Amino acid sequence: MFSRVKTCSLVGLDGNIIDIETDISRGLPQLNIVGLPDAAIKEAKERVRAAIKNSGYEFPLSRITINLAPANIKKDGSHMDLGLSIGILRSNSVINNETVDDYLILGELSLDGTINSVDGVLPMTICARESRFQKIIVPYENRDEAAVIGDMEVYPVNSLMKVVDFLNGDKDIEPYIIRELYSESEEDTLDFSDMKGQDQLKRALEIAAAGSHNVLMVGPPGSGKTMASKRLPSILPKLTFEEAIEVTKIYSVAGMLKDNKLVSKRPFRSPHHTASGTAIIGGGRIPKPGEVSLAHNGVLFLDELPEFQKSTLEVLRQPMEDGVVHISRVNASLTYPSRFLFVASMNPCPCGYYGDPTHECNCTPNSISKYLGKVSNPMLDRIDIHIEVKPVKYEELSDNKKAESSKEISIRVNRAREMQLERFKDLNIYSNSQIPDKLLNSFCKLSKPCKELLELSFKKHKFSGRTYNKIIKVARTIADLDDSVDIEERHLLEAIRYRVLDTNYWGKS
Numbered sequence: 001m002f003s004r005v006k007t008c009s010l011v012g013l014d015g016n017i018i019d020i021e022t023d024i025s026r027g028l029p030q031l032n033i034v035g036l037p038d039a040a041i042k043e044a045k046e047r048v049r050a051a052i053k054n055s056g057y058e059f060p061l062s063r064i065t066i067n068l069a070p071a072n073i074k075k076d077g078s079h080m081d082l083g084l085s086i087g088i089l090r091s092n093s094v095i096n097n098e099t100v101d102d103y104l105i106l107g108e109l110s111l112d113g114t115i116n117s118v119d120g121v122l123p124m125t126i127c128a129r130e131s132r133f134q135k136i137i138v139p140y141e142n143r144d145e146a147a148v149i150g151d152m153e154v155y156p157v158n159s160l161m162k163v164v165d166f167l168n169g170d171k172d173i174e175p176y177i178i179r180e181l182y183s184e185s186e187e188d189t190l191d192f193s194d195m196k197g198q199d200q201l202k203r204a205l206e207i208a209a210a211g212s213h214n215v216l217m218v219g220p221p222g223s224g225k226t227m228a229s230k231r232l233p234s235i236l237p238k239l240t241f242e243e244a245i246e247v248t249k250i251y252s253v254a255g256m257l258k259d260n261k262l263v264s265k266r267p268f269r270s271p272h273h274t275a276s277g278t279a280i281i282g283g284g285r286i287p288k289p290g291e292v293s294l295a296h297n298g299v300l301f302l303d304e305l306p307e308f309q310k311s312t313l314e315v316l317r318q319p320m321e322d323g324v325v326h327i328s329r330v331n332a333s334l335t336y337p338s339r340f341l342f343v344a345s346m347n348p349c350p351c352g353y354y355g356d357p358t359h360e361c362n363c364t365p366n367s368i369s370k371y372l373g374k375v376s377n378p379m380l381d382r383i384d385i386h387i388e389v390k391p392v393k394y395e396e397l398s399d400n401k402k403a404e405s406s407k408e409i410s411i412r413v414n415r416a417r418e419m420q421l422e423r424f425k426d427l428n429i430y431s432n433s434q435i436p437d438k439l440l441n442s443f444c445k446l447s448k449p450c451k452e453l454l455e456l457s458f459k460k461h462k463f464s465g466r467t468y469n470k471i472i473k474v475a476r477t478i479a480d481l482d483d484s485v486d487i488e489e490r491h492l493l494e495a496i497r498y499r500v501l502d503t504n505y506w507g508k509s
């Protein structure tokens with residue numbers, strides 16, 4: 001007998017509805033799965049066979065053919081187990097209820113028929129809703145993740161037997177309603193109040209957090225670069241609901257969702273400099289999002305930038321620019337979002353003291369230029385704020401006074417971010433750094449004196465077109481922090497100041 005059951009498959013973060021077509025006919029007992037299944041689905045045969053038998057049902061001793069349609073999409077993951085077994089039980093007349101057609105079915109089976117949690121439930125639930133499903137069956141442990149998409153009936157299940165009884169109408173399952181949408185987040189323990197002096201550095205990070213502008217910090221050892229970066233999460237603006245959904249989708253697919261609820265805080269990723277290109281960009285045999293995507297809507301922090309492989313830094317250029325990363329596979333090309341705030345820190349030379357007024361640098365010009373050369377000009381061009389960190393002064397360090405707290409800074413950051421959200425309403429833009437170039441003129445009007453100032457600096461410092469746009473966006477954020485409707489000359493001047501550091505070190509202009 002023939003039957004059809006609906007499930008879902010992911011390509012990147014995009015879901016596709018998959019029909020599991022099952023046909024049981026006379027012939028030698030065998031189970032064949034066709035329609036581009038990957039190794040995990042081929043293994044499912046054994047799990048499905050054992051789970052059906054161990055749940056007390058008869059496994060048909062006939063020729064079973066399962067087709068996963070459409071056949072041109074590569075399917076992977078163990079989440080189809082449950083759908084496959086329901087297909088067999090339906091074809092074998094154990095389940096006799098037409099309402100099965102209304103459900104999208106997800107779940108991995110254990111050999112004893114219990115249902116295990118799976119990755120990617122949130123994007124698959126979104127796919128189900130977009131395909132006009134109203135009911136979804138999910139593993140019990142994934143119930144929160146599915147229920148954050150409010151207008152779906154979510155049926156959490158933990159054993160094959162329960163699903164069969166439910167679909168036959170013999171037992172009822174209450175649709176699950178989530179109470180707490182967001183996962184509990186620990187408070188930040190690192191606070192800017194521990195950091196003495198370094199007002200310029202803190203100001204630069206405040207602007208970066210407010211408008212999501214990339215930052216490069218250059219300075220001698222022990223000047224507080226790493227210290228400041230570790231405190232950045234404490235001043236990042238609140239996630240909007242839409243941003244939280246985007247982040248949670250990625251963590252769901254990566255299997256990194258902590259308690260299966262919405263991620264409540266902006267991610268902060270700081271991969272080590274030995275991380276491989278695949279770890280940073282994503283991919284692998286079973287493709288997973290890389291650090292650039294795990295940092296989506298949050299921060300990607302590369303400490304000791306020149307220690308990273310040059311090739312790793314170069315592959316960052318594309319996701320930094322486009323906000324998405326493309327990964328090629330044999331049967332498909334995946335796309336993951338990668339819109340992050342890039343923060344990097346480095347010393348100005350191998351010994352660390354080049355340009356430091358308090359120490360002598362003993363590097364040769366050759367070794368300095370080789371060291372700085374690891375960070376290419378196209379990379380520098382993508383960084384909006386370049387800041388030279390000076391050694392912290394003794395007077396500041398020995399002062400017992402507490403510095404401004406992260407809470408106070410984040411009030412200003414959040415206010416500036418709210419102004420941006422209001423400005424970009426309905427445009428799918430969340431911060432000034434994301435203003436598309438074609439909309440720059442309408443969102444960042446410059447007065448005549450501002451234009452003249454910009455022209456002068458552009459010619460003097462030989463800025464690139466990209467730098468020109470970035471300076472205007474940073475100036476917009478500085479004006480927002482200043483509660484100013486217009487970009488004024490002082491805002492623009494500060495923004496320009498953040499782009500002349502490369503002249504000092506990289507010898508441009």
Ligand SMILES: Nc1ncnc2c1ncn2[C@@H]1O[C@H](COP(=O)(O)OP(=O)(O)OP(=O)(O)O)[C@@H](O)[C@H]1O
Nearest residue numbers: 194195196198220221222223224225226227228392
């Ligand atoms: N402004 C500051 N206020 C208080 N403590 C500071 C400050 N700057 C540095 N320190 C102290 O110095 C330590 C080292 O600073 P940090 O690791 O941030 O330096 P760095 O600039 O990253 O140096 P490197 O270039 O060697 O990585 C900090 O952990 C902190 O204890």
Ligand SMILES: [Mg+2]
Nearest residue numbers: 225226303345
């Ligand atoms: Mg450091």
